[in-house]
Amino acid sequence: MADPLPLADAQARLLALATPLAQEQADLAEASGRWLAANIGARVDHPFADLSAMDGYAIRYDELPGPWRVVQEIAAGAVPGAPLATGEAARIFTGAPLPAGADTILIQEEAARSEDTLRLAGKGPRAKGAHVRAKGMSFSAGSTVLRAGERLTPARIGLAAMAGHAVVPVRRRPRVALISTGHELAAPGTAIGPGQIYESNAAMLAAMLSAEPAALASRRILGDSLPLLVDAISRAAADCDVLVTTGGASVGDHDLVRPALEAAGATIDFWRVAMKPGKPLMAGRLGGCVVLGLPGNPVSAFVTALLFLKPLIATLGGAADPLPRTVRLPLAVGTPANGPRLDFVRAAITNGMVRPLVVQDSGALTALAEADALLLRPPYAPAAEPGMFADVLIVA
Ligand SMILES: Nc1nc2c(c(=O)[nH]1)N[C@H]1C(S)=C(S)[C@@H](COP(=O)(O)OP(=O)(O)OC[C@H]3O[C@@H](n4cnc5c(N)ncnc54)[C@H](O)[C@@H]3O)O[C@H]1N2
Numbered sequence: 001m002a003d004p005l006p007l008a009d010a011q012a013r014l015l016a017l018a019t020p021l022a023q024e025q026a027d028l029a030e031a032s033g034r035w036l037a038a039n040i041g042a043r044v045d046h047p048f049a050d051l052s053a054m055d056g057y058a059i060r061y062d063e064l065p066g067p068w069r070v071v072q073e074i075a076a077g078a079v080p081g082a083p084l085a086t087g088e089a090a091r092i093f094t095g096a097p098l099p100a101g102a103d104t105i106l107i108q109e110e111a112a113r114s115e116d117t118l119r120l121a122g123k124g125p126r127a128k129g130a131h132v133r134a135k136g137m138s139f140s141a142g143s144t145v146l147r148a149g150e151r152l153t154p155a156r157i158g159l160a161a162m163a164g165h166a167v168v169p170v171r172r173r174p175r176v177a178l179i180s181t182g183h184e185l186a187a188p189g190t191a192i193g194p195g196q197i198y199e200s201n202a203a204m205l206a207a208m209l210s211a212e213p214a215a216l217a218s219r220r221i222l223g224d225s226l227p228l229l230v231d232a233i234s235r236a237a238a239d240c241d242v243l244v245t246t247g248g249a250s251v252g253d254h255d256l257v258r259p260a261l262e263a264a265g266a267t268i269d270f271w272r273v274a275m276k277p278g279k280p281l282m283a284g285r286l287g288g289c290v291v292l293g294l295p296g297n298p299v300s301a302f303v304t305a306l307l308f309l310k311p312l313i314a315t316l317g318g319a320a321d322p323l324p325r326t327v328r329l330p331l332a333v334g335t336p337a338n339g340p341r342l343d344f345v346r347a348a349i350t351n352g353m354v355r356p357l358v359v360q361d362s363g364a365l366t367a368l369a370e371a372d373a374l375l376l377r378p379p380y381a382p383a384a385e386p387g388m389f390a391d392v393l394i395v396a
């Protein structure tokens, strides 16, 4: 039996099985959380002219401390009047273009106006150009504002709109089929028989997928029967881009997922990863679909979905940076030396410090549900003292 793969190697091998799906155009309302399939260029300058960032008066800085004569008023959406002559100012509002000749805004809180006469009534602008958003300061027409592979966060969707785009190029959403395996599994809400437990992996994975640009193609619960599994796998694979199984991935007599996948025609690329939880993970291909066999233990299924399924969805979606990001946080307590597997310790974050939870059983969804983060303990890491910094994956 080959040694379990290091996590990074296993992730690289899984992602090498996937290529980004076909490109399509999405309305901005449909684009959230997807990845750009091409660079986005600006259709306009932003700002389109020198604009006031405050309500006040447009003046010429060299003419401070005034006084000035107010000769025009400019609101956002209006076009400025004649250029300012010496000693003239314009009443102006946030977002309005400055008239020619003005270079600075005197905010109204620091101005005193009587009829058309304007005087300084405070410190006044600190420098030439104060409270002016210069033309093209954010971007100019024709420049690239967003790049292929970037995820469309709300801010980036706003930026695409600001640059003049109502639709953006993205990738088709992958269709994901979920198969939960195990004789003991009963659907939640049904009557439970002797020896049975409620099936929870599918609900958890479907919830994880609902936050991703993926479509749930099908969802089945199956007993540990080879012919049934082969049939269900073949049907699911005919109509999905990603086939996820949970359970039956280990070495027991009832762990039938690998033989079933192979009987259905799948090629297994790797099995077993040097991580805890999640060791008996398998990945391969079946027809047009990438197959991911997750361990059945609920915490193991969650952790492997976070580290493999989500990056797979991202890769199919065209992400430039598909792997989850860790942050560094100080440990609230010391942790013992680690064994040969990269350990993802369920942990709480309190006052910016990370503390392992007491229960670490890979069946204990109670502890996972309580966890804010997974604390990464690298293979053979020595014992760590309180206050030492460690990599952490935020999960809540
Ligand atoms: N002799 C060995 N035994 C085990 C090994 C090993 O290396 N040698 N590995 C252990 C590890 S690590 C894991 S993880 C589990 C995973 O095994 P399977 O993927 O075969 O999972 P199952 O045996 O089918 O189930 C494990 C556990 O999880 C419960 N389960 C399964 N599916 C669901 C579901 N959809 N919803 C809720 N709960 C589920 C199942 O009832 C079992 O309790 O194997 C170890 N054994």
Ligand code: MOO
Residues within 6 Å of the ligand: 275, 276, 277, 278, 279, 280, 295, 297, 300, 362
């Ligand atoms: O690797 Mo298993 O996922 O520890 O319980």
